[in-house]
Amino acid sequence: MKRMIINGGKKLTGEVTISGAKNSAVALIPAAILADSPVTLEGVPDIQDVHSLKEILEMMGVKVTFKDNVMVIDPREMVSIPMPSGKINSLRASYYFMGALLSKFGEGVVGLPGGCYLGPRPIDLHIKGFESLGASVTTEHGATYLRTKEEGLHGTRIFMDMVSIGATINVMLAAVKAKGRTVIENAAREPEIIDVATLLNNMGAKVRGAGTNEIRIDGVEELHGCRHAMIPDRIEAGTYLSLAAAYGEGVKVKNVIYEHLESFLSKLEEMGVNMIIEEDTITVHPSPELKPTNVTTVPYPGFATDLQQPMTPLLLCASGKSMVIDTIYEKRINHIPELVRMGADASVEGNMIILNGSKDLKLEGGEVTASDLRAGACLVIAGIMANGTTKISNVGNILRGYDHIIDKLTALGADVAMEEN
Incomplete structure (x- = not known):
């Protein structure tokens, strides 16, 4: 069994190229x-x-x-x-x-x-x-x-x-x-x-x-x-954009089709994320004052269910209360208990995820489990943002959907490795 080991606290910078969908x-x-x-x-x-x-x-x-x-x-x-x-x-x-x-x-x-x-x-x-x-x-x-x-x-x-x-x-x-x-x-x-x-x-x-x-x-x-x-992966693009907005110091995301991400990007703009959108690249600059927002997942062209989990750590960086309702997969909540173990103020009430964020968010590394593919992406972002070491098990769920994730994160300056345990 493999685990992903992340030594957090290192701000990211550089370029990442999105793979096929x-x-x-x-x-x-x-x-x-x-x-x-x-x-x-x-x-x-x-x-x-x-x-x-x-x-x-x-x-x-x-x-x-x-x-x-x-x-x-x-x-x-x-x-x-x-x-x-x-x-x-x-x-x-x-x-x-x-x-x-x-x-x-x-x-x-x-x-x-x-x-x-x-x-x-x-x-x-x-x-x-x-x-x-x-x-x-x-x-x-x-x-x-x-x-x-x-x-x-x-x-x-x-x-x-x-x-x-x-x-x-x-x-x-x-x-x-x-x-x-x-x-x-x-x-x-x-x-x-x-x-x-x-x-x-x-x-x-x-x-x-x-x-x-x-x-x-x-x-x-x-x-x-x-x-x-084939087209580039809009969910992978959204994952790296979330990471860049939450913990980047200038990250360029390449091979992106802007139109495929309009509902997601409008939420980032609502939050105050500082972005420059060009023909097939989006550059995210540091955004110190993020505003909370509410997300409801619906079929395309609405907000994608696959992006609500990767966006959660970013919502935790916004000062105030954000809410997430997933109308596609109501059981898409398994990332929340893991984030709470890392110190997040998050809970599930009925079919709603409640996130109380702060611009001074401090997450602590810990041992967590990737219950599914996008929950795994959420925990990778949280681990990069956290103080100390995060160990993610069930990492096969992440490798099912993210191409060369270790190489891409390392190139951006993250301290991430795979470990056989």
Whole structure:
């Protein structure tokens, strides 16, 4: 088991370059198997989730190379094999194989998704979408069995009862080779969905309306390989911006798409964070007088649920009371007891996180646990700000989603290392 050791109290300065989007990568990699020739993905983050997906592909006979953030996926010798357990269970985004396998082979067996536990993550919207397209879906012994009739999938109109990134992408993957037109209403609008649609269109699909609440897909018979550069990770960008605002002395965050972060950046401006926003960089200067603010997470283009935890240490630096309500994952509160152990004045009341901040905030290093990916990011920021040494266990949760985090933090001047324990 690894632990992250942070000797805090060192202000950060310098530049950090944001990697490709984790939430794109975990959908683009399964999407690539729909091609009948190799697909090259550029900007793929070097994270645990990506290595898990690579292993799953190799189990199915796909040839995969991954070097210098470029992944080449050759699915020409791919075979459909059941994937009821193992790697597939440890990875929430493995459920994108459902739509991809259904589209490619007309069948699939996929273990129910794992990943971080943030409360219930029902896949009933995914199943409803597949059934609307003409598939039969059954669940036995913790695995989902997907089958189509001989005539295959057919286009249809699907209304999403709630906005769901996962279900929107999965139905897109299933529908690209279905006969006729599929219309997804109340579709999620995240940038990662546009990224997946761009890849599919580069492969020869006909997907229109991605990024709006209505996506139209005209089925095609075959898809071909292509080259695709993925978007930068807006959540990683928000994490480093939070860190820079909380404990930086001039930090430039590079490879950022400003439009993907508008709701987050407006909160930083509300707090009085001193930023210079340029074409693809954001420079954060010291901001001594921060104001408290309230955050409510909602689907894109609103404030992202994945950014409320990394932003918490920054909110603690503002003099006064801030409140956070997560309407997406109400159980996304496991970082709060850990912060309290480090000396934060924070509590959970009902579905609300209450933070009493101070510009003279003093956190103390301690032994804490990263219960999930973004809670881990929160604790890394807190550890860098704290006096003394912080030891974070369960660090695998952090490595699932942050590319070269030790190297990037060290380059900014943090004293951070991995330790085998």
